[in-house]
Amino acid sequence: MKPQSMKPGAAPLCVLKFGSSVLGSETDYDAAAQEVFRHVRRGEKVIAVVSALAGETDALLAQGEQVGGRGSTPHAAMMARLARVGELRSAxxxxxxxxxxxxxxxxxxxxxxxxxxxxxPMDANLCALDRHAVSDVLHSNEALVVPGFTAVHARFGAVTLGRGGTDLTAVFFAAQCGAARVRLIKDVDGVYAQDPVENPDAERYAELDYDAAARVSTGLIQPKAIAAAKAANVVMEVAAMGSGDATRICRAPARKAPARPVRRLRVALLGCGAVGAGVLAHLCSRPDLFDINPVLVRNxxxxxxxxxxxxxxxxxxALAGEPDLVVELMGGADLPADIMASALSHGRHVVTANKAAMARHYDRLHTAACDGGVRLSFSAAVGGGTPVLETLERLAASGGTVRIEGVMNGTANFLLDRLAAGDPFDAAVKEAQRLGFAEADPAADVDGHDAADKLSLLIRAAFGAAVDPAQIAKDSLADIDPAAVKSAHEEGLAFKQIGCCELAGDGRVQAEVRVRxxxxxxxxAGARNEENRFVLTGADGSEHALFGKGAGRWPTAAAVFADIMDIHRGLSEPDAVDFAASVPARAPALLRA
Ligand SMILES: NC(=O)c1ccc[n+]([C@@H]2O[C@H](COP(=O)([O-])OP(=O)(O)OC[C@H]3O[C@@H](n4cnc5c(N)ncnc54)[C@H](O)[C@@H]3O)[C@@H](O)[C@H]2O)c1
Ligand SMILES: N[C@@H](CCO)C(=O)O
Incomplete structure (x- = not known):
């Protein structure tokens, strides 16, 4: 394989491989998606290469033998067609x-x-890839998912790459596409001198060279994949799901990693509604990492x-027992701000999705975080699962941003779509509430207050300026004639609630929320339903478009949980060798200077 460079836009490319050891059942795709999202919000494009669910390939092979017995080449070609089905389904x-x-x-x-x-056909070797096809997909998407273990073959049609062949697929994509990294996600946090199941005292490697890796990783990494990585000089990482650390396999002498006891965080979760219930599900999925205090609910x-x-x-x-981390998902503004300020000043890290509290009490919360020496993360407060604050932080390191325009309220966008389809306004509001998009009082969405809160936070992140959301001019959807929205749609126009802010040459900030x-x-124009879209204009005139789901349980919970995991990694693996240095490693957060 000859390494070649392919740049899908300016974003660094990362190949993640999810093996059967981490895809035990259908519920594990949530965690795998969360892992992909973690890289996407760092501004990386991701190629996710997946294995079949655990046990599925064995079941398929047994099924094939039951029907066809054992045989030679024609039989093997047929078995390969069958064996790849698990990976296709998994993708x-x-x-x-x-x-x-x-x-x-x-x-x-x-x-x-x-x-x-x-x-x-049952142990084939990869030889070609259409990099332009890969590049096209990554141009208009953040992630590309491909089935591992299988490929097309001039003679046999479809073949497989031998047991563990998904490792080979991942290395091949990394080599062909010039990826910054290939990370094999396993059920262990790296390569050990011996199988840690057999010897719990076995030492883990921080780094080791390809030949040593081939010797000690039998059963963990496909030998053909290690050989391919060596030939193409691809650095492989072997890591556990959610971990920052990894064993790096590269041209380096073997080096053992220091023992690292797993750090468990005590979490106080305040609010268990649309978003809180999703975050609780994520927290419960990692009992190895989190102890959960009694969850605050009204009833x-x-x-x-x-x-x-x-x-x-x-x-x-809910706050008893000196939690390490408080996750505020109650909604409201003043009460949650009081609770967060107190928690921060007492040294508790805080994660919130609450833009109303953040926008109105930003300085107080910032000061409390500094006083407490802790982190305040609020990625989900703007864009839901769209990593717009993270992107602004990255752009700040390369000249900054001068203008932001966006559809930044999912409910308003959903309502305008429904009006365009001819639905009555009140019924559309009820539907947005049922789907968990709307604020407790949907007037915040309808009248533009929620978008103004988000603009205020974007202005802080992009221009470092304080703008009171109450001072931002706003249109209300309630003032729009539903018939006008429908007829505009029929004429090829789309009504949108658009938040816009701009840094003028004299340093003044202009901001408004308009419906037009x-x-x-x-x-x-293409934002549909609860989708959010942003166009960020850099100081150098470059434009950066961002897309994502702006509201709803799972996109928002993904952003909140990503913030939580960042804090966990920061506390438990502060020295971890994590990710390319060019990619900022933290979510928007206020840190002690
Ligand atoms: N829903 C979304 O799509 C979304 C997206 C991004 C951000 N947010 C923000 O996340 C936060 C939570 O939103 P949500 O949609 O989950 O709201 P929600 O109304 O569904 O859930 C809030 C929960 O907190 C509980 N709660 C509120 N005050 C309480 C109190 N004093 N004591 C005990 N329980 C209390 C409520 O009973 C409710 O169960 C809000 O700040 C919201 O703006 C929501
Ligand atoms: N109500 C908000 C939730 C996400 O912030 C919206 O619809 O955009």
Whole structure:
């Protein structure tokens, strides 16, 4: 394989491989999607290469032998067709999981990207890839999902790459597409001198060279994949899901990693509604990392008892036991701000999705975070699952941003879409509430207050300026004639609630939230339902478009949980060798100077 460079836009490319050891059942695609999202919000494009669900390939092979017995080449070619089915299915499931959290994703089978192999149909070797097809998909998506282990073959049609062949697929894509990294996500946090299941005291490697890796990683990494990585000089990382650390396999002498006890964080979760329930599900999926305090709800009677999670309507009980981290998802402005300020000043890290509290109490919360020496993260407060604050932070390191325009309220966009389809306004509002998009008082969405809060936070992030959201001019959807929205749609126009802010030459900031009709070719016109879109203009005139789901349980919970995991990694793996240095490693956060 000859390494070649392919740049899908300016974004660094990362190849992640999800093996059967981390895809035990359908529920594991959530965590895998979360792992992809973690890289996407760092501004990376991701190629996710997936194995079949655990046990599926064995079941398929057993099924094949039951029907066809054992045989030689024609039989092997038929068995290869059967064996790859698990990976094809897995790729589609991964695409669905990413779609649920709003990561724009293409899923392609080998014949759609010219992924070719030669040799034995059950143990073939990869030889070609249509890099332009890959590049096209990554141009209009954040992620591409491909099935590992299988490829097309000039003679046999479809073949497989031998056991563990998904590792080979991942290395091949990294080599062919010039990826910055290929990360094999396993059920262990790296390569150990011995299988840690057999020897719990075995030492983990921080780095080791390809030949040593081939010797010690039998059963963990496909030997053909290590050989291919060595030939193409691709650095492989072997890591656990959610971990920052990894064993790096490269041209370096073997080096052992220091022992790292797993750090468990005590989490206080305040609010368990549309977003909180999603975050709680994520927290419960990692009992190895989190202890959860009784969760604050208004009404404990409506909560099921007897499970591992306890609920309380007493704030003191929810905050008891000196939690490391407070996750505020109650909504409102002043009360949550008071709670967060107190938690921060007492040294508790805080994660919130609350733009109303953040926009109105930004300086107080910032000061409290500095006083407490802790982190305040609020990625989900703007854009839901769209990593717009992270992108602004990255752009700040390369000249900054001078203008932001966006559809930044999912409910308003959903309502305008429904009006365009001829639905009555009140019914559309009820539907947005049912879907978990709307604020507790949907007037915040309808009248532009929520978008103004978000603009205020964007202005802080982009221009470092304080603008009171109350001072931002806003149009209300309630003043728009529904018939005008429908007839505009019939004429090819789209009504949008658009938030815009701009840094003028004299340093003044202009900001407004307007509802207006835009032509179909306008970059924001295509936002559908609860989608958010942003166009960021850099100081050098460059434009950066961002897309994502701006509201709803799973996209928002993904952003909140990503902030939580960043804090966990920061505390438990402060010295981890994590990611390319060029990619900022933290979510928008206020840190002690
Ligand atoms: N829903 C979304 O799509 C979305 C997206 C981004 C950000 N947000 C923000 O996330 C936060 C939560 O939103 P949500 O949609 O989950 O709201 P929600 O109304 O569905 O959930 C809030 C929960 O907190 C509880 N709660 C509120 N005050 C409480 C109190 N004093 N004591 C006990 N429980 C209390 C409520 O009963 C409710 O169950 C809000 O700040 C919202 O603006 C929501
Ligand atoms: N109500 C908000 C939630 C996401 O911030 C919206 O619809 O955009």
């Amino acid at each position: 589609a499931l991964m695409g669905l999981a990413l779609g649920r959290i709003g990561v724009r994703t293409g899923v392609l089978d080998p014949h759609e990207i010219g992924l070719e192999a030669d040799g034995d 404990t009677l409506s909560r099921p008892g007897g499970g591992a999670v306890r609920f309380t309507n007493d704030l003191h009980a 009709a835009v032509p179909a070719h306008h970059p924001l």
